[in-house]
Amino acid sequence: MKILVCTKRVPDLETIPTPEIPPKSPADIFRDGLAWRMNRYDEYAVEAALQLRETTGASRIDALTVGEEDAEEVLRRAMGMGADHGVHILQTNDRLTSPFTIAGLMAAYARERAYDLILCGTMSEDLMQGLVGPIMAGMLGWPCLTSVHAFAQSERSQALVCEREIEGGCQEALEIDLPALLTIQSGSCQPRYPALSKLLRANTYPLEVFSEETLAPADARQRVVTVRPPEQRREGVRIEGSSESKAHQLAAMLRSKGLC
Amino acid sequence: MPIKSVVLIAEAETDGNPSAAMDLAAVGDRLGQDQPVGVHWLVVGKHAAAAGEYLSESTGYPATALVVPPEKPLTGALLANLAKPVLADLRPEIIAFLHTSSAQDCVGPLAIALEAACITGVQGIIADGDQFIFQRAVFGGKWLTEIRAGDRPVVLTVLPGFFQWEDTKRQPGPLEIQQPSPSPQRIRLIEARASDCEAALGQAETVVAAGRGIGSQENLDLIHRLAACFPKSAVAGSRLVCDAGWLPYSRQVGVTGATVSPALYLACGISGAFQHLVGMSGSRFVAAINKDPDAAIFRAADVGVVEDLNTFLPLLIEALERNRSYTA
Ligand SMILES: Cc1cc2nc3c(=O)[nH]c(=O)nc-3n(C[C@H](O)[C@H](O)[C@H](O)COP(=O)(O)OP(=O)(O)OC[C@H]3O[C@@H](n4cnc5c(N)ncnc54)[C@H](O)[C@@H]3O)c2cc1C
Numbered sequence A: 001m002k003i004l005v006c007t008k009r010v011p012d013l014e015t016i017p018t019p020e021i022p023p024k025s026p027a028d029i030f031r032d033g034l035a036w037r038m039n040r041y042d043e044y045a046v047e048a049a050l051q052l053r054e055t056t057g058a059s060r061i062d063a064l065t066v067g068e069e070d071a072e073e074v075l076r077r078a079m080g081m082g083a084d085h086g087v088h089i090l091q092t093n094d095r096l097t098s099p100f101t102i103a104g105l106m107a108a109y110a111r112e113r114a115y116d117l118i119l120c121g122t123m124s125e126d127l128m129q130g131l132v133g134p135i136m137a138g139m140l141g142w143p144c145l146t147s148v149h150a151f152a153q154s155e156r157s158q159a160l161v162c163e164r165e166i167e168g169g170c171q172e173a174l175e176i177d178l179p180a181l182l183t184i185q186s187g188s189c190q191p192r193y194p195a196l197s198k199l200l201r202a203n204t205y206p207l208e209v210f211s212e213e214t215l216a217p218a219d220a221r222q223r224v225v226t227v228r229p230p231e232q233r234r235e236g237v238r239i240e241g242s243s244e245s246k247a248h249q250l251a252a253m254l255r256s257k258g259l260c
Numbered sequence B: 001m002p003i004k005s006v007v008l009i010a011e012a013e014t015d016g017n018p019s020a021a022m023d024l025a026a027v028g029d030r031l032g033q034d035q036p037v038g039v040h041w042l043v044v045g046k047h048a049a050a051a052g053e054y055l056s057e058s059t060g061y062p063a064t065a066l067v068v069p070p071e072k073p074l075t076g077a078l079l080a081n082l083a084k085p086v087l088a089d090l091r092p093e094i095i096a097f098l099h100t101s102s103a104q105d106c107v108g109p110l111a112i113a114l115e116a117a118c119i120t121g122v123q124g125i126i127a128d129g130d131q132f133i134f135q136r137a138v139f140g141g142k143w144l145t146e147i148r149a150g151d152r153p154v155v156l157t158v159l160p161g162f163f164q165w166e167d168t169k170r171q172p173g174p175l176e177i178q179q180p181s182p183s184p185q186r187i188r189l190i191e192a193r194a195s196d197c198e199a200a201l202g203q204a205e206t207v208v209a210a211g212r213g214i215g216s217q218e219n220l221d222l223i224h225r226l227a228a229c230f231p232k233s234a235v236a237g238s239r240l241v242c243d244a245g246w247l248p249y250s251r252q253v254g255v256t257g258a259t260v261s262p263a264l265y266l267a268c269g270i271s272g273a274f275q276h277l278v279g280m281s282g283s284r285f286v287a288a289i290n291k292d293p294d295a296a297i298f299r300a301a302d303v304g305v306v307e308d309l310n311t312f313l314p315l316l317i318e319a320l321e322r323n324r325s326y327t328a
């Protein structure tokens, strides 16, 4: 079984500020001084691929990313975790790129390369769309299941049995025919941490690099025109003062409202 | 101005009134505020006939009900396949789903089939000439983006709780019932299991919720001690806390966990992603403690404290205990 895992480099949310004045251009929210890492759900996707290989002896795991030069980091990390091969589609990214553009580039790479399974994260932590995977499945004409947290080979050949959690904590088991695309949700089995020696070795592996032009970019279909701070949904009164004073004020407020 | 056609897609796999779909009805009304739109329901599932009747009567919008045979449970892929011919017929400019698991399976492939744009997690709509701009959250809710879809039709998923339906008297809309016979599917539901969310969460008057900001399982002790300061309280967690094994999944609050509406919700070290907020937005009073002054949770809280939990929770527990001894 040949598996492709799509991994994205995202900024750490805690380093993203919310200034009161919206930026001039939407892409300006990705400013200097952000900490970057692999999208957490994509770490789960790499882990899921590695575990499938351990149980079924899958033949090959490729990691794919679309992004600027620095995005290479996530491929190194995926290879440090155990992926065999890294593919980098270089994109001069405004980082708010349409999901149709990203999915189009990745589908163009995957088509004709005889993958049995493509894994994405259930969403990117920065853009939170949950769309790149399903759109790619649509482009390839493959079946697609989202937010799967565990899967295994089915008794039927060329099919997987997938587990997922849906609304209200209900659970579902579904069978999907291969080739298929799954988006992977976090779960109780934590992604492995790459050993330093493996990371160092991964840094020496050659990567396959494409420019976006060679892969015939798809129509973006939609565009982010503005970014702004969200509205207050509740009053959000801030309690100020020393730590002790804040604790007293909060306790007093809860008591005055009859909440304790 | 040509009238825009809007199709609202409601799932009807379970019995009973599809009350969640009223958020979609509100989207229909919202779109109609700024320009004339023709809104149509497409109701799909085992109980589509009854649900379609309810929705067309209560909203006045015409409905097409696709009654799926009970031996073919509705999946996102089946939903897309059944919706496609009806949508090809109605040629809507806007197609809106609730942001459910099956909708998330179905909207991407559907957008490809219809050559449409696609925007998930919509929480606001603004008129822009004869077009619309759709708002959705990014970065864990710290920012909103506004997206324009150009001239193509657009497929949306809409977050629950952002569009409120106003119940006014309307003429019932016509209902058409169809009984499609689905072809074999590449995705098959094998088993559906009920939720194991803890009943105690739903009954608690105070829910003290721990997020990843609590830092370690040992620190959960502080959360338990905090909860003990309130009568009829329960401890809950975000998904990340349950993934880490610090609390069982039965205590997860959010879209894939429990929905709670206590008198007091105390969010400790929770960032405020919409998947979490969906599960607690019905709480009467929300207090949030987070060390990041920009955390999205502060926009969904009545009162907020910017503090480090490690130092602040012991002080709060002490203040509450003192409080209690005064009243005792
Ligand atoms: C399909 C799907 C379904 C999901 N379902 C759910 C669900 O049902 N429930 C749910 O909760 N999530 C769900 N999620 C995940 C959700 O998107 C968020 O990732 C999750 O809610 C974040 O959890 P958190 O707030 O605990 O952690 P984080 O987002 O990591 O936030 C931690 C917060 O703690 C603060 N912090 C850190 N250290 C301290 C400190 N010492 N003192 C004070 N504050 C501190 C940080 O500033 C930060 O705001 C789902 C996601 C997907 C894709």
Ligand SMILES: Nc1ncnc2c1ncn2[C@@H]1O[C@H](COP(=O)(O)O)[C@@H](O)[C@H]1O
Residues within 6 Å of the ligand: A006, A007, A008, A009, A039, A041, A042, A064, A065, A066, A067, A099, A102, A119, A120, A121, A122, A123, A124, A125, A127, A128, A129, A130, A131, A132, A133
């Ligand atoms: N630039 C990218 N490079 C590689 N994979 C991506 C990229 N953007 C999105 N993905 C994949 O698509 C998933 C969902 O992203 P999104 O649709 O943005 O929420 C991610 O978890 C990744 O697996």
